[in-house]
Amino acid sequence: MVNMAVQIGGLPLANPVMPASGTFGPELAQVFDLNRLGALVTKSVTPQYREGNPLPRLCETEAGVLNSIGIPGKGLDHFCVHAMAEWRRFAPPLVVSLSADSVAAFAEAAARLAGTPGVAAIEANISCPNLEEDGRAFAMHPHSAAAAIAAMRAACTLPLWAKLSPNTADIAAVARAVEEAGADAVVVANTILGLAIDIERMAPKLGAGMGGFSGPAFKPIALRLVWQCAQAVRIPVIGVGGIASAEDAVEFLMAGASAVQVGTASFVSPNAMLNVLDGLQAFCARRGFARVSDLTGLALPGRMRPAAE
Amino acid sequence: MVNMAVQIGGLPLANPVMPASGTFGPELAQVFDLNRLGALVTKSVTPQYREGNPLPRLCETEAGVLNSIGIPGKGLDHFCVHAMAEWRRFAPPLVVSLSADSVAAFAEAAARLAGTPGVAAIEANISCPNLEEDGRAFAMHPHSAAAAIAAMRAACTLPLWAKLSPNTADIAAVARAVEEAGADAVVVANTILGLAIDIERMAPKLGAGMGGFSGPAFKPIALRLVWQCAQAVRIPVIGVGGIASAEDAVEFLMAGASAVQVGTASFVSPNAMLNVLDGLQAFCARRGFARVSDLTGLALPGRMRPAAE
Amino acid sequence: MHPVVEATARVVDSAPVGRRYHRLLLDAPELSAASRPGQFFHLLCRDGAGNGPYLRRPMSIWRCGPGRQLGFLLHVKGRGTAALAALRVGERLSLLGPLGQGFRLEPGWRRILIVVRGVGLATLAPLTEAAAAQGIAVQAVLSAQAPEDLMAAEFAGDSGAAITSVFDSDGSSAVPAVEAFLRARFEGADRPDAVFTCGSNRLFLLLQRLAAEYGIPGQIALEQQMGCGLGMCFCCVRQIRAPDGTVQNLRVCAEGPVFDLQAALAW
Amino acid sequence: MHPVVEATARVVDSAPVGRRYHRLLLDAPELSAASRPGQFFHLLCRDGAGNGPYLRRPMSIWRCGPGRQLGFLLHVKGRGTAALAALRVGERLSLLGPLGQGFRLEPGWRRILIVVRGVGLATLAPLTEAAAAQGIAVQAVLSAQAPEDLMAAEFAGDSGAAITSVFDSDGSSAVPAVEAFLRARFEGADRPDAVFTCGSNRLFLLLQRLAAEYGIPGQIALEQQMGCGLGMCFCCVRQIRAPDGTVQNLRVCAEGPVFDLQAALAW
Numbered sequence A, B: 001m002v003n004m005a006v007q008i009g010g011l012p013l014a015n016p017v018m019p020a021s022g023t024f025g026p027e028l029a030q031v032f033d034l035n036r037l038g039a040l041v042t043k044s045v046t047p048q049y050r051e052g053n054p055l056p057r058l059c060e061t062e063a064g065v066l067n068s069i070g071i072p073g074k075g076l077d078h079f080c081v082h083a084m085a086e087w088r089r090f091a092p093p094l095v096v097s098l099s100a101d102s103v104a105a106f107a108e109a110a111a112r113l114a115g116t117p118g119v120a121a122i123e124a125n126i127s128c129p130n131l132e133e134d135g136r137a138f139a140m141h142p143h144s145a146a147a148a149i150a151a152m153r154a155a156c157t158l159p160l161w162a163k164l165s166p167n168t169a170d171i172a173a174v175a176r177a178v179e180e181a182g183a184d185a186v187v188v189a190n191t192i193l194g195l196a197i198d199i200e201r202m203a204p205k206l207g208a209g210m211g212g213f214s215g216p217a218f219k220p221i222a223l224r225l226v227w228q229c230a231q232a233v234r235i236p237v238i239g240v241g242g243i244a245s246a247e248d249a250v251e252f253l254m255a256g257a258s259a260v261q262v263g264t265a266s267f268v269s270p271n272a273m274l275n276v277l278d279g280l281q282a283f284c285a286r287r288g289f290a291r292v293s294d295l296t297g298l299a300l301p302g303r304m305r306p307a308a309e
Numbered sequence C, D: 001m002h003p004v005v006e007a008t009a010r011v012v013d014s015a016p017v018g019r020r021y022h023r024l025l026l027d028a029p030e031l032s033a034a035s036r037p038g039q040f041f042h043l044l045c046r047d048g049a050g051n052g053p054y055l056r057r058p059m060s061i062w063r064c065g066p067g068r069q070l071g072f073l074l075h076v077k078g079r080g081t082a083a084l085a086a087l088r089v090g091e092r093l094s095l096l097g098p099l100g101q102g103f104r105l106e107p108g109w110r111r112i113l114i115v116v117r118g119v120g121l122a123t124l125a126p127l128t129e130a131a132a133a134q135g136i137a138v139q140a141v142l143s144a145q146a147p148e149d150l151m152a153a154e155f156a157g158d159s160g161a162a163i164t165s166v167f168d169s170d171g172s173s174a175v176p177a178v179e180a181f182l183r184a185r186f187e188g189a190d191r192p193d194a195v196f197t198c199g200s201n202r203l204f205l206l207l208q209r210l211a212a213e214y215g216i217p218g219q220i221a222l223e224q225q226m227g228c229g230l231g232m233c234f235c236c237v238r239q240i241r242a243p244d245g246t247v248q249n250l251r252v253c254a255e256g257p258v259f260d261l262q263a264a265l266a267w
Ligand SMILES: Cc1cc2nc3c(=O)[nH]c(=O)nc-3n(C[C@H](O)[C@H](O)[C@H](O)COP(=O)(O)OP(=O)(O)OC[C@H]3O[C@@H](n4cnc5c(N)ncnc54)[C@H](O)[C@@H]3O)c2cc1C
Pocket: C040, C053, C055, C056, C057, C058, C059, C060, C061, C062, C073, C074, C075, C076, C077, C078, C079, C080, C081, C082, C119, C122, C123, C222, C223, C224, C225, C226, C252, C257
């Protein structure tokens, strides 16, 4: 029997497979038993109501998609009262993805979530625009990323995961900055900016113009980002980007991730997470690994990364 | 009849289709008549002999490849004497891709190329490591990119194209910097850093570890970079990244490019450039565009970009 | 056990219908039995050569029921539907469903009226049979470009629905003509207990206006581009009027595709 | 007009050979006539379901010549070769070639000796026929795990080559045994004018050593992972000794795949 448990910054998970924010909801319980997952991750919650972006909000590319959904939602109050009631029906730890447009708003919302029973951890989606820095994403620069994380760290004691963005020159520097600011883990990575044009209409395919690129086509980039971060920080790295199979997940673990998230692949195959989980276990069994956590970092230069905690 | 001619910073091309550096050589004349191309672009030439990187140097991904060839070559002297003799057999303007590891080396090599008959333009591959900045690529930051271009500009009067890198936080800023430094065009973009892991060997698939990611999977990112640069500068943008069909090329032109380069697609279909060229002409004819240059920028916000020159 | 299933099924019939449509029948007895009129499946569109787009495509259930093959009727529009139409008998298709909220037939209704155009008839076809099974009489207005495009048999199956055909080619499908026809029905002895529509913005607006005027409840099936098909991605929203008059974005895949006729907005 | 062609060809035969190999024959008369032993084609590996890896795969010409079908003999190793082996008669395959430098047969040679193991025999098979056509006698040592793996017919075709088989199963393929056999040939009346090899590092090193000792010229066909197959990407290099003793990286696709036996380095 393979031991599938992992620890992410003090939070024990039954296994390392979880959904990526914004590509998952309780609706998936119509397809399989969500209690099989290592954790549940909500779509990003914002302090206030948001309408979302103009349509089309999604378009497909070669082996991937572009999205510009715009984080529609009813706001934090509604989330803490109504959505949480639904989420509490499930057993795995609930990770609430949080997005805000200022450092203070991040801190205030983190405090509120910390006071809400059933929240196991916060995933700070710092890839969103920072109104105090001209709309540049927090995660674009080490200082703004660290500011957001430090404020949340001061406001709550929940495990705090920082979700990083590929749209930066030096993701290792950002990872180090959020580690120092008190993040318990980094989630690597959010979507990378992309574009598709409808040549008949002569306009971008997405209503909002550019969008976030994800899916299998994005995998080599996300894997590289994980590899860079795993060599830069000591906190666990959670790998996300293009994972559609157990083999993909093994690549991320060997590149230094301690757990993985599956996003876009669930749109094509809603059972993708289960297949990843079963396949991971089979891989470990075949290759004689007693614990899935033994895979973490195996392909790093000098196998520098110890198994997560 | 569609007028296929374009102007790139004063250099007239019979059509906007050319190869991407490092994916092309006179060997392709075994497959089709290279005189049909708008320009020829050499693999990057370096001042000195280079051995190249350890093998494997190439691996495939979902709809793309990773490469870490390492710019092997016999150096500039050999290039100017022997390789040029072969290149002069062809009619299209010859663009020499130049790579160097210091500002001074770039300038010196540019002067040497300017004195070599048959060189129509220099494409400065500033995505390579800058030894004076700790190995960070010149194109990663506006100041180092501008320094290299300014030095080349001072050293020669040849048309000078700056090839930008996706591995930067703000490509528009880099594009503006090289425009100010005297570049006649920007080539957008070089490969983006990626990684693939062989899970059986538990090591990166490429001998060098990380590599440059290219091919159809990379297209949405390259197209977004072109779109951002076209809105940032007035010099022409040459689009490159994942172009495999005429429709892809039309997307790049509508995103603001004045010409396109085809790289990885030629490995799968050596006739890819001809197919792009014929298909571009057919698209213009079907949609009633008299000149291919009329497509440039059609999908930009407010159709802000005039047709190239 | 789980109400939505990701499965593969064998194609048992794949053939063109009329000038523009294509029929696909699948051997999927359990999914067919579990399906309700108005629901849809999310289909992975790979042709026999493995070519097709990355995302699934939503397709209304056209034929379903215990002991029946599961059927779809599609209009070839782009890459996805072209790949579906290229499937051959014996090949396999991955499908996810049944999904969404279907049509509601209330006990006590004796008569319904359906107005459809284009491929909307695929969506409403199974309702005719469900109504017939509950003893509800169905009257339908089928609008098409020309008689060759009608597909009345594809619509009504064995339901015995009374069909009135209107065409662009002879002007009978013009809004005033259809309006006159509908008013006569709504004012007559055979006034329907509910109306249903799908497939045409023009006919939807007409039906919405008249149904409001005559106080007849109605339902409409809407379409929207989809990602997950399950309610997770929020890319398939449409503006829907709430009872309090405010407008909100609802997901066609989860709250729909069937909405209250008066709540829907024109598109 | 252009020596290298990107074309598609119909599969006319696709069948397993022995325990591990697969045979593909294509209807490509012009390409077949233009091909020379030792050259290769770069194949797009898509199975009938359109699945396969992004890049092409290099494959030696196993059968070629005017009026003959173009043939490949492949060992299923990974995704690419699996897709090729899944092709059925009537399906089409995209191929690029003929590529690379083939074997050289010098006028005046009367006898050559070939040492092969594994799928290397596909590469050397057409040389037996080319030699026979020039009146050059061929002697060959075929090394295999066991008699079932031999494929002597696949190797020699109608060439009349004299074959000596050696096996791991009975120890006859051990290096000392093969060395004794070769020394006997090199010292005897039937001393070959040239030697050729492909497919085994161990046999290559043996042949290189003995050929140098006896002063017999030789050629070897090398393999290396490829991108473009045309000489443009420099991913397929191997270290090759230059006449002045220095070692340089040459492209297997362009300067090779056939190299001078003494210039090649072990891998
Ligand atoms: C609930 C529902 C039921 C449907 N039932 C049927 C049916 O029974 N028969 C039928 O022929 N068609 C039906 N459609 C429409 C069908 O889904 C589209 O025609 C199809 O997705 C087009 O895909 P394509 O790749 O061929 O076209 P493309 O135009 O290449 O598609 C591009 C993108 O736009 C989306 N798209 C394009 N048109 C539509 C549309 N009308 N609705 C939703 N998304 C669209 C595609 O899904 C894809 O994401 C239904 C749509 C919905 C939402």
